[in-house]
Amino acid sequence: MKNQLPFYSLEPSNIGGLIIEDIPEDISYATMPHQDDHYLVMIMMEGVGTMEMEGEVFHCTAPAMMVIKPLQVHFAHEVHQAKGWIISTAPFLLPDTLAIAFQSLQIKQQYASLRDAGDLIQMVLTLQATFNTSACPARYKPAVIKGLSDALFHRILPEFECILENSAQNIRQAAAITRQFMQLLQQESAAQTPAFFAQQMHITPAHLNDCVRETTGYPLTYWRQYAMLNAAKRLLYYTDKPVKTIAWELGYEDHTYFSRLFRKLTGDTPGNFRSKFHE
Structure with missing residues (x-):
């Protein structure tokens, strides 16, 4: 269909449904509304940007984190001098506790400002280095990636649990x-x-x-x-x-x-x- 939204899927070659990459300098590919069949977790440590998700506009100022759920229509309006990472993951790789939290988030709750994120940065860097290395034998790499990503996901969890708890009364x-x-x-x-x-x-x-x-x-x-x-x-x-x-x-x-x-x-x-x- 001519007016159908672009729809992007993860390839199995992305080490069992996960890929981690730097936020690119050229985001022209992401400035048109599109959908994914997987989760995106964007961690921005420097810069500013404006994102739109399901009609809600977010003015992002680092350090911050945003999660985009499968099938949510989203795109970037603009990004300036942004540094950080985009983690794409198949839903089945998320720990159950994080999956529950993500499913419970309302759209406005899918953006979180970060404080004291030094340990989170180190965990992301370790995961990215392991993802990119050829030193780890291929037969062990999925298990190593799973262990590191599970640790990172559990570190991300309290950031969004806090948002849910703060709004619990409402x-x-x-x-x-x-x-x-x-x-x-x-x-x-x-x-x-x-x-x-x-x-x-x-x-x-x-x-x-x-x-x-x-x-x-x-x-x-x-x-x-x-x-x-x-x-x-x-x-x-x-x-x-x-x-x-x-x-x-x-x-x-x-x-x-x-x-x-x-x-x-x-x-x-x-x-x-x-x-x-x-x-």
């Missing part, structure tokens, strides 16, 4: 219910029914679905499938367990149904996904 009931559902979704099988989650929260399935849709723009089914895909991708990527075993662990007794659902949602069979990320 959270509407729908947002509070949505956050509780997201937390339950990390603890229970995504194969559980909406009625199961609603019962745990002592509300009706219809009310739960209405609250989640109002807060996030997506229904319960979307988030259950989202959680299932992330859990499945982690098991496929980080373990050698058979697909049948993974399906059972995720709550799907019929592994063929699980495989069909995975292919329907991703365009890949579980086996093809595992092979691509292990090439």
Whole structure:
């Protein structure tokens, strides 16, 4: 379609769904509205810039950090003498605690000023050096990258948790219910029914679905499938367990149904996904 927004995906070659790079001097490629299928975390240590995300304009002054969620329309208005990093990561690589925090953020909460960020800078530099080095054997590099990125993500987490806590008193009931559902979704099988989650929260399935849709723009089914895909991708990527075993662990007794659902949602069979990320 002529007016369709550009849509960018991470390539599997980006070491299992993660890439870290310096903020480029030429940002002309990012000045047109576009979407990504992955998270972007921008850490700006010097300079200023203006970003727009889902119609909200952010005037960024370093040191600062911004997170952009998958499918959010965003672009840069201008950037001046910016130095820092852009971390692109597949959703399944995020620790569950950070995924919950990111999912709970309203658009205005996706920008954070940084203080006392010296340790964060060192962690980013270490991750970037490891990502770019050829000294680490290829068979070990994904595991090393995972360990370092997990540490960095857990360092990023409190910056956004603080924002959520500061605004907790102003959270509407729908947002509070949505956050509780997201937390339950990390603890229970995504194969559980909406009625199961609603019962745990002592509300009706219809009310739960209405609250989640109002807060996030997506229904319960979307988030259950989202959680299932992330859990499945982690098991496929980080373990050698058979697909049948993974399906059972995720709550799907019929592994063929699980495989069909995975292919329907991703365009890949579980086996093809595992092979691509292990090439």
